Amino acid sequence: MPPAPGDREARRKDVSEAVWSVLAEKGFAGLTLRAVAAAMGVSTGMLMHYFPTKRALLTHALDLLEKRTAERPRRARPAPGLATVRAMLLDILPLTPGDTARNRVWVSSWDLSLADDGLTVEQADRYTRLRSTIRPHLDAARDLGELPDDTDTDRLAASAVAFTHGLVVQALFDPDRFPEREQVALLDEFLTSAGTRSRPGSARIQQA
Known part of the structure; x- marks a missing residue:
């Protein structure tokens, strides 16, 4: 019954x-x-x-x-623009044992999602939502002069997610090569490079 x-x-x-x-x-x-x-x-x-x-x-x-x-503790959003984007991307990286465990589970789900058309669509939707949460902060960064005026923030949001998840995979497979310090440094270099075509000093990121 x-x-x-x-x-x-x-x-x-x-x-x-x-x-x-x-x-x-x-x-x-x-x-x-x-x-x-x-x-x-x-x-x-x-x-x-x-x-x-x-x-x-x-x-x-x-x-x-x-x-x-979604319910995990998040870093404070320190300021509009790239500083907030940085905090959001740091929240994704496997920088703590809990974050590492969660990312291992996510990565282990990919094979199953790719083998099922319905799950593939759902996973694609999750990435769409992630990019959409980052994009407004990239728009703010562009308005603040941290990014060039002609920055395509849709494309940059996709690049940021692709970069961050690529770093997640490398850190999971080779944690000695990609400890917390190295992950953070690589993320900061990525964000700084996004603003290198803007005026001198405008792409400086506020450290959280």
């Missing part, structure tokens, strides 16, 4: 915690109904009341990962 609505909501929270536990330990490759059921100490039959298919479980896991990412 399916659980009552109130019990279902409480149980779904338990399920989400179990899904997150499995993701943190095994990544998406190890995310199965059996693994989540074992983490909860229940049968796979009970779990199938919530996730009748593996795809439903994966979709929930991706939504949960996005929610956990």
Whole structure:
């Protein structure tokens, strides 16, 4: 018999915690109904009341990962323009153990998302939203003279996300080569280079 609505909501929270536990330990490759059921100490039959298919479980896991990412502590936005862009991109990088674990889970999800057309669209939408949150701050940087007047901020937002996620992957695979200090230095060089065609001194970034 399916659980009552109130019990279902409480149980779904338990399920989400179990899904997150499995993701943190095994990544998406190890995310199965059996693994989540074992983490909860229940049968796979009970779990199938919530996730009748593996795809439903994966979709929930991706939504949960996005929610956990959005709710994580963020750096203060120090000033309009590039200083805020810098803080936003630092929030993405694997600079702490928690950030590293979260990024490992994200990267492990890519293979599954690429193999499923629906999940591919959802992942593309996540990148669209990320670029859209960065772009207004690049517009502000352009208005402040930190970027050239002819800067295409849509294109620069795409470049910033591509650069940052490329750095994430390198840091995950080679943490000794890309420790926190090196990641921050490379990000600062990227942002400074974005403003090198503007007037002298205008691209100086306020350090957080």
